[in-house]
Amino acid sequence: MRRRLSKSLQPAEPEESSAAARIVSAARVHFFAHGFRSVTMDQLADELGMSKKTLYAHFPSKSVLLEAVIAAKFDEMRGALDRITAGSADDFLGSLHQLLACMHQHTDEIQPAFVRDMRREDPSVFKSIEKRRREVIQRYFGKLFQNGRSAGIIRKDVPVRIVVEILLAATQSIMNPVRIQELNLTPKSGFAAIISVILEGVITDAGRNKR
Secondary structure: OOOOOOHHHOOOOOOOOOHHHHHHHHHHHHHHHHOOOOOOHHHHHHHHOOOHHHHHHHOOOHHHHHHHHHHHHHHHHHHHHHHHHOOOOOOHHHHHHHHHHHHHHHHHOOOHHHHHHHHHOOHHHHHHHHHHHHHHHHHHHHHHHHHHHHOOOEOOOOOHHHHHHHHHHHHHHHOOHHHHHHOOOOHHHHHHHHHHHHHHHHEOHHHHHHO
16 A cells, blocks of 8 residues: 655645746655655655656656756755855854754754665765765865864864865765664764864864853
């Protein structure tokens, strides 16, 4: 028996939104919450009140739809991080807290079922996420750490590039489907632990006193 998806989980969409945007928005909720193995294209079409022909015209396979969901998530994240880091030169600590809150919000959306499916079903999904994640860390944390260094909050004896590479290495080592499950972590708790350890090591004494 097919499991009927809960309509209460559908995110609200303006009437004028395109069919493709509606599909991606609904799929995003269900894929990240329940995993992508348990959600069928037929179920999504039924929930959205559209024909399967219309859905497949926009996304010819679930793999294509999944990639669109991941791309939309990172586009949304980058938009938020652009706004946060735009003012980071004037308020490093405030921007840091906002950046971490944003990252926690986005990692919290990804539930264990999605991590499980990445491990069992399609490793290429994780590679797509890992590539985008690396770009986000290099761009936004690099900019923020540089501003923090100029403000005297980030240590000047360690190059910012090295700090970012350490963050990337720790993230790559821990934030992958196998290690997350072995360590009994969620994406949110794993990322929070990495950030806490690294920031405690690179923030100056003066910076700690301002926190």
